[in-house]
Amino acid sequence: MTEPLLRVENLKTQFFTETGTVRAVDGISFEVNEGEIVGLVGESGAGKSVASMSLMRLIDSPGEIVGGEITYNGETIFGLEEGPDGELREREDMLSPERMRREIRGNEIAVIFQDPMESLNPVFTVGGQLREFIELNRDLEGAAAKEEAIEMLREVGIPDPEERYEEYPHQFSGGMRQRVLIAMALACEPNLIIADEPTTALDVTVEGQILDLVDDLQEKYGTSFIWVTHDLGVVAEICDRVNVMYLGEIVEQAPVDELFYETSHPYTNALLNSMPRPDRTVDELEPIEGMMPEAINPPSGCRFHPRCPDAKEVCTRVHPDPKVVDTVDGDPHRSACLKRDAFDVGYDESPPIDAEPDVVAAAGSGAGGEDDE
Amino acid sequence: MRLLRYTIYRLVQSIPVLIGITLITFILANLAPGDPVQLMLHGQEVDEDLVRTVEERYGLDQPLHERYLNYMAGLVQGDFGHSIHRDRPVRDLMLDRIGPTLLLVLSAYVFAIVTSIPLGILAAKRRNEPADHISRIVALFGVSTPSFWIGIMLIVIFSVTLGVLPSSGLVYPWRTPADTSFFGYLAHFYDVLRHLLLPMIALGTLQMATLMRVERTQMINSLQGEYVKLARAYGVPERRVLRKHAFKPAQLPIITIIGLNLSTALGGAVLIEYVFNINGMGRLLIEAIQELDYQLIMGITIVIGFIFVIGVIITDISYAYIDPRVTYGEEE
Numbered sequence: 001m002t003e004p005l006l007r008v009e010n011l012k013t014q015f016f017t018e019t020g021t022v023r024a025v026d027g028i029s030f031e032v033n034e035g036e037i038v039g040l041v042g043e044s045g046a047g048k049s050v051a052s053m054s055l056m057r058l059i060d061s062p063g064e065i066v067g068g069e070i071t072y073n074g075e076t077i078f079g080l081e082e083g084p085d086g087e088l089r090e091r092e093d094m095l096s097p098e099r100m101r102r103e104i105r106g107n108e109i110a111v112i113f114q115d116p117m118e119s120l121n122p123v124f125t126v127g128g129q130l131r132e133f134i135e136l137n138r139d140l141e142g143a144a145a146k147e148e149a150i151e152m153l154r155e156v157g158i159p160d161p162e163e164r165y166e167e168y169p170h171q172f173s174g175g176m177r178q179r180v181l182i183a184m185a186l187a188c189e190p191n192l193i194i195a196d197e198p199t200t201a202l203d204v205t206v207e208g209q210i211l212d213l214v215d216d217l218q219e220k221y222g223t224s225f226i227w228v229t230h231d232l233g234v235v236a237e238i239c240d241r242v243n244v245m246y247l248g249e250i251v252e253q254a255p256v257d258e259l260f261y262e263t264s265h266p267y268t269n270a271l272l273n274s275m276p277r278p279d280r281t282v283d284e285l286e287p288i289e290g291m292m293p294e295a296i297n298p299p300s301g302c303r304f305h306p307r308c309p310d311a312k313e314v315c316t317r318v319h320p321d322p323k324v325v326d327t328v329d330g331d332p333h334r335s336a337c338l339k340r341d342a343f344d345v346g347y348d349e350s351p352p353i354d355a356e357p358d359v360v361a362a363a364g365s366g367a368g369g370e371d372d373e
Numbered sequence: 374m375r376l377l378r379y380t381i382y383r384l385v386q387s388i389p390v391l392i393g394i395t396l397i398t399f400i401l402a403n404l405a406p407g408d409p410v411q412l413m414l415h416g417q418e419v420d421e422d423l424v425r426t427v428e429e430r431y432g433l434d435q436p437l438h439e440r441y442l443n444y445m446a447g448l449v450q451g452d453f454g455h456s457i458h459r460d461r462p463v464r465d466l467m468l469d470r471i472g473p474t475l476l477l478v479l480s481a482y483v484f485a486i487v488t489s490i491p492l493g494i495l496a497a498k499r500r501n502e503p504a505d506h507i508s509r510i511v512a513l514f515g516v517s518t519p520s521f522w523i524g525i526m527l528i529v530i531f532s533v534t535l536g537v538l539p540s541s542g543l544v545y546p547w548r549t550p551a552d553t554s555f556f557g558y559l560a561h562f563y564d565v566l567r568h569l570l571l572p573m574i575a576l577g578t579l580q581m582a583t584l585m586r587v588e589r590t591q592m593i594n595s596l597q598g599e600y601v602k603l604a605r606a607y608g609v610p611e612r613r614v615l616r617k618h619a620f621k622p623a624q625l626p627i628i629t630i631i632g633l634n635l636s637t638a639l640g641g642a643v644l645i646e647y648v649f650n651i652n653g654m655g656r657l658l659i660e661a662i663q664e665l666d667y668q669l670i671m672g673i674t675i676v677i678g679f680i681f682v683i684g685v686i687i688t689d690i691s692y693a694y695i696d697p698r699v700t701y702g703e704e705e
Contacts, residue, residue: 058605106607113606118599122698123621133607168697181603188607 003074004031005224006055006192011068011078013047013054022296024050026248027068027321032192037218037225039235039256041271042245043292048228049114051245052194054078055226056109057100073191077104106137110185114197114228116177120169126180127153127165130187137188152183157213175206179213186217196228211237232271236260241331244268247303248295250322254333264325264335267304302338314338314350379693383686394678395448399441402667409433409457409667431455453672458664463672467654471676473543474653477645478638480573482631485580490627493588498615500593508585515582520641524575524648531571541650544568572649576641580634587630591623598622625696632688639677 013025025047032038040048054065057077067088070077077100079091095104113119121129130149134140140148146165153161156179169177178198185193195214199207215238218225227239235242235256242259244252244267252265263269273286290307293299299306305315315338322334323342338347410427428434432443447454453463496508532540543565550561595601596619604618605611643655654673661669693699 056606058602101608101610104608105605111603111606113599113603115599119603121600121604121618121622123696125697132609136608170698184603184607 002033004033005073006032006226007069007071008051008055009069009071011051011054011065011070013050013059013063013065015063017062017296020296022294023248023298024063024295025054026295026298028243028245028248028250029068029322030243030250030253032224032226034191034224035218035222036240037227037238039239039242040226040228040245041230041232041235041242043230045247045292045295046245047248047295048230048245049196052111052196052226052228055194056105056111057097058105072104072108075104106133106188106190108190109192109194110188110190112178112181112185112193112195112198114200116174116181116201119181120172120177122169125166125168126172127167130165130180130184133184134187137190148187149183152187153180155186155217156180156183157209158183175202175209178202178206178210182210182213182217186221186223189221190223192224192226194226194228197230199234200229200231207234214238232260232275244271247292247298249303249336250334251304251336252334253322254326254335255328255331258326258328258331258333262326262333264333264340265304265337266308266310266339270307270309302336310337310339312338312347312350312352314345314347318343318345376690376694380686380690383689387682387686390682391679392445394682395445395675396441398671398674398678399444402671403437403440405665405667407665407667413457431457448675453675454668456661456666456669458661458666458669463668466657466669467672467676470652470654470657472545472547472653473651474639474642474646474655476543476545476569477572477576477651477653478635478642480569481577481580481638481642484573484577485584486631488577489581489584490588493585494592494615494620496585496589497592497596505589508589512582512586515578516586518578519644520575520579521644521648523578524572524645527571527575528648538571539568540571542568543572543649543651572645572651575648576638576645579641580631580638583634584627584630587626588623591626592619595619595623621695625692628688628691628695632685635681635684639680 008031009029010027011025011029012023012027015022015024028047028051030038030040040051042048050059050063053059055070055072055077057065059065065078067080069079071079076091076094079094080088081091083089120126127146127149130152131145134145134148134152138145138148150161150165153164158164158176158179164172169180172180178201181198185195198214199210202210211234214225217223225238227234229235239256241255242253243250244259244265246267252259252263252268254262254264259268260272263272267288270286270288273282274288276285288307293303293306299316301314301316301319302308302311303319305311308315318338320336320338320343322336323340324332325335325340325342326333335342337343338345409431410424410433413427414424425434432440435443444454451464453467455461456463456466459466492508492511496505499505528540531538544561544567546562546565548561550557552560596615598619600622601614601619604614609618639655642653643658645651646653646655647659654676658670658673658677660666661673
């Protein structure tokens with residue numbers, strides 16, 4: 001089997017705030033192969049964006065990548081080793097900040113941000129910004145870079161690119177700006193594009209156009225994508241494989257059809273049940289109960305257990321790491337649910353979770369009441 | 374071309390404002406107590422005919438609105454009337470004095486801008502580090518200390534105690550030095566700077582402090598902007614991110630504040646000219662008030678008003694120049 005383009009192993013990114021350490025990304029592992037679109041799905045706050053920014057080592061203070069390994073095309077983007085005094089230190093073969101900037105960002109891994117309104121600099125022309133990135137990341141200068149920029153604007157479907165080149169972002173509509181951001185990513189000819197919710201800020205018809213555009217361009221250029229989204233509809237449309245994130249962890253990882261038809265994790269299931277699907281008719285959609293907890297103090301055991309309809313006592317104690325539950329055409333289907341046979345921690349025998357906290361609560365308040373009187 | 378049209382448009386727009394300034398100034402000056410003729414007489418008893426002759430000569434016998442129209446008719450021809458107390462045209466008196474004031478205000482602005490922008494950026498970059506805390510203290514001091522007190526302290530330290538810089542007067546750069554050789558001009562320039570340094574700092578500190586804080590806030594916001602994230606993600610070197618991508622969008626409020634603070638600067642100049650014994654418009658204004666010289670007070674007030682309006686127009690134009698989102702008022 002060939003090496004994947006990008007391999008992420010046990011990546012941990014934390015934010016050190018005054019109220020405590022936020023474990024935004026807590027040990028995720030996934031791979032991206034060449035020419036593949038990999039989805040990163042989850043609710044707001046699941047750590048999707050932090051995870052994707054970690055791949056470019058663009059985490060601002062107080063955030064920091066604290067563990068794991070990121071390998072891109074044989075180069076180490078991030079890696080730690082144990083120093084002589086037992087302290088963790090950055091590995092010698094890890095790319096220097098200067099090489100990250102010069103050789104990886106833009107050149108190899110480009111990004112499309114989610115907010116087309118804010119991502120373009122309001123005081124520079126669209127063409128000027130595009131050209132700057134081309135000059136930085138390609139061997140093109142001056143007139144040639146400008147020509148390429150105009151060509152890219154045409155490629156992403158912006159009419160009259162020669163004139164639009166000289167215009168400012170505020171003269172573009174949201175959809176057109178998103179096209180400009182896509183042009184930026186493609187113009188640098190990277191091998192991997194991280195699309196961080198690129199269609200979230202757009203209305204549905206424009207979203208459809210953009211997805212079609214990306215599909216066409218992906219076919220044409222063979223670029224790999226990491227598609228960050230909370231929208232499973234988008235995932236079904238474009239992704240090859242999917243990682244479902246919950247509270248800093250990947251809870252399920254599978255090829256896209258497998259994920260939709262052989263769903264293994266209750267969280268993925270809940271996500272699917274909460275949205276309308278063309279292949280299923282239901283009377284009512286089921287929302288997921290409750291809110292996602294803060295990553296600053298995640299629940300014990302399985303992090304999803306407080307909201308999980310299938311949670312049992314064992315889920316509050318045992319923390320599941322994703323394990324292979326099935327294999328489809330050589331691609332593993334991993335799931336981090338104790339229900340699966342792969343775990344064998346006595347889920348079936350475990351008592352249901354609901355009874356216990358009630359009993360404890362009743363006993364506690366009863367005793368407290370007597371003491372007070 | 375659009376910018377030129379915008380400039381003309383803004384100039385035309387400012388005409389009603391300028392008329393308003395003259396009208397209010399004129400009314401206030403005439404509402405103020407004191408009869409100009411009586412003032413000229415210094416309380417002497419003279420006969421009615423003489424008083425009437427003088428009133429006629431200065432047009433004081435006419436109704437107020439006619440006097441205003443006369444005054445405006447003179448104004449458009451550059452005639453600000455005649456100073457009764459000094460017996461000279463107001464225009465000539467002001468022309469003598471406007472140079473030092475403009476020199477003082479402009480140099481104070483240059484000082485403020487040149488110091489505040491790098492310091493503000495530094496504070497933003499080193500947010501919550503010692504450099505930021507020091508700049509915060511300096512800014513607090515600058516904002517809360519009256520400029521004339523800073524002026525007096527500077528005189529006490531640099532003129533009285535250390536004796537290194539002059540405490541009064543300005544040397545005007547537009548005067549030809551006695552020695553017209555290259556070194557003569559060099560020495561002249563040095564002299565200009567020596568005299569300008571203390572009043573410039575005294576007047577510029579408030580502006581510097583304000584601008585520095587705004588620059589810091591703006592740069593912090595801008596550095597957190599998505600467009601800065603985008604630039605970094607495409608491998609733009611950090612220096613260029615700071616100087617280009619974050620800097621330019623952050624400067625818009627700075628320009629606004631520079632323009633609006635012109636009023637504070639002009640007001641401050643009045644006091645600074647007094648402290649440093651500079652023969653500028655501000656000092657002339659104080660003297661005119663003490664002498665109850667209404668024509669002169671009116672003239673100076675109108676000129677300062679005009680300078681402020683021009684400052685605001687320059688602000689608007691540079692705003693339109695920097696921010697492409699500002700429309701020129703002509704678009705559909």
